[in-house]
Amino acid sequence: MKPTKLELLAGLFVAIGIAAIAWLTIQLGAGALVGGDTYVIEARFTNTSGLSKGGNVVVAGVPVGRVESIRVDPADFTAIVSLRVLSHLKLPTDTIASIKTTGLIGDKFIAIAPGADETNLKPGDRIVDTESSVDLESLIGKMAFGSVDKGAESEPQQAPASPP
Amino acid sequence: MTDSSEPLLRIESLHKRFDDNIVLAGASLDVPRGSLVTVLGRSGTGKSVLLKCLAGIVTPDAGRIRFDGKDLDASTRADFRRRCSFLFQSNALFDSLTALENVALPLEQTTNLSDAEIRVQSLEALKQLELDAHHDRYPSQLSGGMQKRLALARAIVTKPELVLFDEPTAGLDPLRRNAVFTMILKYQRQFRFTAVVVTHDLDEALIASDRVALLDSGKMLFEGAPTAFTTSTDPVVSSFRDSAAALRESVAALRQTSAAS
Amino acid sequence: MLATLGRPFLRLLGGMGRMACFTVRSFAAVPKTRRLPRRLLRAIFEQGTRCLPVILIVGIFTGLVLGLQGHYVLNRFGSESLLGALVSLSLVRELGPVLAALMLVGQAGSALAAEIGIQRNSEQIAALETMGVSSEGYLVTPRLLAALIVFPMQTALFVLIGLYGGYLSGSAMLGLEPGVYWSAVEKAVEARDLTECFVKAGTFGLITIAMCSYQGFYAHLGHGTGARAVSAATTRAVVLSCVLVLALDDVITSFLLHR
Incomplete structure (x- = not known):
C-alpha cells in the first residue's frame, strides 16, 4: 500500500x-x-569548598569518572568524597587526589596522580594522600598581608605566587 | 396491541426530569417489527428526550425499555447499538470527514471488516441514496437534502433493524417534507428496518405511518392506527388534529374584532 | 461565608475528579478502539509535524537570547567558558520542556479543545455514542498517546535548536571558541538532567492534552451555549494548561532536585 x-x-x-x-x-x-563498569573509591580532604557532586575526575587530564557524593566524617570533621571511576583503571594505593580548578573561578574537579605502589586500590578503599582545594579568598587575603607561604605550599603548581 | 408476540421495541412508563422540569411522566409505546411508528406532539413535549432515552444519550429516571424481548440495560446496550441507528435532527455528520468517510466510520469503528470491504459497502450505501457521485465531498459542500440522505446512508450502512428519526423534517418546506417522508418509507421498505419517527408534521405522519402515537405532557395520550387517530374524540388529540381549524376560527374571530372596531 | 468559599471548592474538586475519570476512561479505551494506529498517526501529525515550525522558531530564539544574556553576565566574571553549561542546563532542565509544552498548548492544544468542543456542540460526540463507538476512544485516546510520544520529541528538538542558537550568539557573534562552547555543553549535561527533561516533557504532554480534550469534551457543561461555550472551553483549556505546566514544573523540579 x-x-x-x-x-x-x-x-x-x-x-x-x-x-x-x-x-x-x-x-x-x-x-x-x-562508558562501561565503574567502581567507587573514597578520598579524604580537609576542604572541598567549590567541589560539587557530578564533578569530573581526571587522570592526566583525561576524564575517567565523576564525584559520586560528598559528606562530612562526623569523627574528625573532614570531607569524605566518593569517586566513581572506570573499573579498567587500576589505581595504586599511594595515588594522590587533589582538587583543582579550571581557570580562575571555573569548575572544581579532582585530579588523580597515580602512584607507583604494587598493590591497587580496591572498591571502597580510601585515598589518604590528598590535596584540598585552594581557598582563593584566604589566599588573596594572605597575599595582601604578606604571608602567602602556607597557601602556596598546599597548591604549588596552581598558585606560584612569589612573596612580595 | 393486537400482536400476540412481543413487538420489536416496547417502552414501558418512562420517566425523566431535568431538575424541576418533568419531561416524561410514564410514557409507553409499542413498536411492532417492520412498522413505521410516528410519535407526534407539540414542540417541547419530550419527543426528542424519549428518542434520546432509546438511543442511550439520555438516561431515564424510571421505566423499562424492552428490545427484541430483552430489557435494555448496560449488558444489552452494546447489542442494541449494533442493531439500531439514530438519525439526529441536526444530522450530526462529521464535518471534517468526506461523505464516504462519514459512512465508513461506523463500519471502521465497530466491525472487523477489511478496508476494501468497508469501502465497497460504504459506496454501496451512498449509491442507494444517490450520493455516490459526491463521495469525496465534505458535508458542508452538500445541500440540506443531500446531508439528510448522507445521514441516512450512515445510519443504514450497518444494516440496522431499528432506525430512530429525530424530527427529520424540522424546518423544511412542505415539498421537502414530503420528499423526506418518501425517502424514509422507500428505504424502510427496501431495507426492512423498523422505524420510529418523531415529528410534529401531522399530515405527512398520518399518510406515511403504520401507527401513530401522541405524546403530551410526558404521557402517551394516543396510540393506534392513523385512521383511529383521525376519528378519535379525545380532546387533546382533536385539538392537535384540528389545529388548522382552530387557527381558522381564531383568524376569523380576529378579523371580526378588527372589522368591528 | 463558608458557602461562598465552599461552592467553588466543591466545583473544583468535582472538575478534577471528572477529568481524572475522563483520562482513565480514555486510556481504558485503548484495547476497545479499532484502527487506533491510524488515528494515532493523525494525532502525531497534528501535534508533531504541524507544530514543528513554531517549536524550531521559538527554540532558536530562546537559544540566541540565552547565549547573549549568558555571555553578558559570564563576561563580567571572565567565565565565558561556562556559557555552554549555562545554555545547555537552562534548556534541558527548564526552558526546553516548559516552553515546548506552552507552544504545543498554544498551537495543538487550543485547536484540539475547539475541535472537540464543536463536535460536542454539533452532536457528533452523541452520534458516535449512538453508533456504539467510544467517543473517548475515538477522539481522545489517540491524542493522549500521541502526546506521550510527541512532547518528548518536540522538547528534544527544542533543546537541540536552542543549543545551536546559543552557539550562534555566543560563538559566531560574540567570538567564544566553538570548541569551548560545545565541550562545556557536553560536560554540563548529565543523564539525570535528561531524565528530568523527558519526565517533564511526558508529564506536560499528558496533562495538557488531557486538559484540552477534557475542556472540549465537556464544553456543554460550562458557561454559555453554542459558539460561546466552545470559545469559553478553548480559553479555559489554554489558560489552565499553561498554569498546570508551570505549577507542575515547580513540583517536578523540587522532587527531582532533592532526590
Whole structure:
C-alpha cells in the first residue's frame, strides 16, 4: 500500500524526533550512561569548598569518572568524597587526589596522580594522600598581608605566587 | 396491541426530569417489527428526550425499555447499538470527514471488516441514496437534502433493524417534507428496518405511518392506527388534529374584532 | 461565608475528579478502539509535524537570547567558558520542556479543545455514542498517546535548536571558541538532567492534552451555549494548561532536585 501524505509527514516527524532524543541522550548524557563498569573509591580532604557532586575526575587530564557524593566524617570533621571511576583503571594505593580548578573561578574537579605502589586500590578503599582545594579568598587575603607561604605550599603548581 | 408476540421495541412508563422540569411522566409505546411508528406532539413535549432515552444519550429516571424481548440495560446496550441507528435532527455528520468517510466510520469503528470491504459497502450505501457521485465531498459542500440522505446512508450502512428519526423534517418546506417522508418509507421498505419517527408534521405522519402515537405532557395520550387517530374524540388529540381549524376560527374571530372596531 | 468559599471548592474538586475519570476512561479505551494506529498517526501529525515550525522558531530564539544574556553576565566574571553549561542546563532542565509544552498548548492544544468542543456542540460526540463507538476512544485516546510520544520529541528538538542558537550568539557573534562552547555543553549535561527533561516533557504532554480534550469534551457543561461555550472551553483549556505546566514544573523540579 502506498503511504499517504499524512503518513509520510507524521513519519518524518517521528524520525526527526527519535534522532533528536537519541542525539541528546548519547552525546550529552553519555558520561553516565555509556562508558562501561565503574567502581567507587573514597578520598579524604580537609576542604572541598567549590567541589560539587557530578564533578569530573581526571587522570592526566583525561576524564575517567565523576564525584559520586560528598559528606562530612562526623569523627574528625573532614570531607569524605566518593569517586566513581572506570573499573579498567587500576589505581595504586599511594595515588594522590587533589582538587583543582579550571581557570580562575571555573569548575572544581579532582585530579588523580597515580602512584607507583604494587598493590591497587580496591572498591571502597580510601585515598589518604590528598590535596584540598585552594581557598582563593584566604589566599588573596594572605597575599595582601604578606604571608602567602602556607597557601602556596598546599597548591604549588596552581598558585606560584612569589612573596612580595 | 393486537400482536400476540412481543413487538420489536416496547417502552414501558418512562420517566425523566431535568431538575424541576418533568419531561416524561410514564410514557409507553409499542413498536411492532417492520412498522413505521410516528410519535407526534407539540414542540417541547419530550419527543426528542424519549428518542434520546432509546438511543442511550439520555438516561431515564424510571421505566423499562424492552428490545427484541430483552430489557435494555448496560449488558444489552452494546447489542442494541449494533442493531439500531439514530438519525439526529441536526444530522450530526462529521464535518471534517468526506461523505464516504462519514459512512465508513461506523463500519471502521465497530466491525472487523477489511478496508476494501468497508469501502465497497460504504459506496454501496451512498449509491442507494444517490450520493455516490459526491463521495469525496465534505458535508458542508452538500445541500440540506443531500446531508439528510448522507445521514441516512450512515445510519443504514450497518444494516440496522431499528432506525430512530429525530424530527427529520424540522424546518423544511412542505415539498421537502414530503420528499423526506418518501425517502424514509422507500428505504424502510427496501431495507426492512423498523422505524420510529418523531415529528410534529401531522399530515405527512398520518399518510406515511403504520401507527401513530401522541405524546403530551410526558404521557402517551394516543396510540393506534392513523385512521383511529383521525376519528378519535379525545380532546387533546382533536385539538392537535384540528389545529388548522382552530387557527381558522381564531383568524376569523380576529378579523371580526378588527372589522368591528 | 463558608458557602461562598465552599461552592467553588466543591466545583473544583468535582472538575478534577471528572477529568481524572475522563483520562482513565480514555486510556481504558485503548484495547476497545479499532484502527487506533491510524488515528494515532493523525494525532502525531497534528501535534508533531504541524507544530514543528513554531517549536524550531521559538527554540532558536530562546537559544540566541540565552547565549547573549549568558555571555553578558559570564563576561563580567571572565567565565565565558561556562556559557555552554549555562545554555545547555537552562534548556534541558527548564526552558526546553516548559516552553515546548506552552507552544504545543498554544498551537495543538487550543485547536484540539475547539475541535472537540464543536463536535460536542454539533452532536457528533452523541452520534458516535449512538453508533456504539467510544467517543473517548475515538477522539481522545489517540491524542493522549500521541502526546506521550510527541512532547518528548518536540522538547528534544527544542533543546537541540536552542543549543545551536546559543552557539550562534555566543560563538559566531560574540567570538567564544566553538570548541569551548560545545565541550562545556557536553560536560554540563548529565543523564539525570535528561531524565528530568523527558519526565517533564511526558508529564506536560499528558496533562495538557488531557486538559484540552477534557475542556472540549465537556464544553456543554460550562458557561454559555453554542459558539460561546466552545470559545469559553478553548480559553479555559489554554489558560489552565499553561498554569498546570508551570505549577507542575515547580513540583517536578523540587522532587527531582532533592532526590
